Structures are given as C-alpha cells and as structure tokens.
Amino acid sequence: MASEPQINLGQIGKDHKYELSVSNETPEDAESRRLKETADAALKRKMTYTLFCFSLVIVGTIFVGCVYTFAIGAADDKKWAAAIVSAIASGLVGFLVGHGKK
Numbered sequence: 001m002a003s004e005p006q007i008n009l010g011q012i013g014k015d016h017k018y019e020l021s022v023s024n025e026t027p028e029d030a031e032s033r034r035l036k037e038t039a040d041a042a043l044k045r046k047m048t049y050t051l052f053c054f055s056l057v058i059v060g061t062i063f064v065g066c067v068y069t070f071a072i073g074a075a076d077d078k079k080w081a082a083a084i085v086s087a088i089a090s091g092l093v094g095f096l097v098g099h100g101k102k
Helices: 026-071 075-100
Strands: none
Touching: 026 075
C-alpha cells in the first residue's frame, strides 16, 4: 500500500476547507449497491405506473356509469350519480392542484 500524505488535525485552522469521510465500502460493494438501488427505483416506478393505470380505469368506469345513470336514471338515481361525479371531479382538481406545488 502506498503511503498517503497525512494531515495533523490539530494544525488545521478555523478557516479550513477539509472534509473528513470514513467509508469501508469497497468499489465492488459500491457498484453492487448502486445496481440494487437502480433496480429498486425501476421497480417502484413500474408499480406506481401500474397502480395509477388501474386506478384510472376503475375511476373512469365508475364515472361513465354515473354519467349514464344521470342521463337516463330516475330522480333518486340522479342524486347519487351527481354526488359521485362531483366527488370524482373534486378529487381530480385536488390531485392536479396538489401536484402543482413542488
């Protein structure tokens, strides 16, 4: 092992610009960790996308059913259909406004 220059920590002044970090991670371990983190992030994105698409299909189906019921249903059916359509629209607006605050 080559001799690396040593610094006496007692001689460092107040205006030092040194940073001390201690790591016992080998380059192979670091590469393995980065590959695992990359795979985990890809899986998380895929799961999030799948859940989003599934939710979109379910909510879209409910929305279409409620609009259809509102169009041809009885008076009592129109009340609950309008309430559900209103809740879906409010949730969509809240989702879009919430994503605008990054």
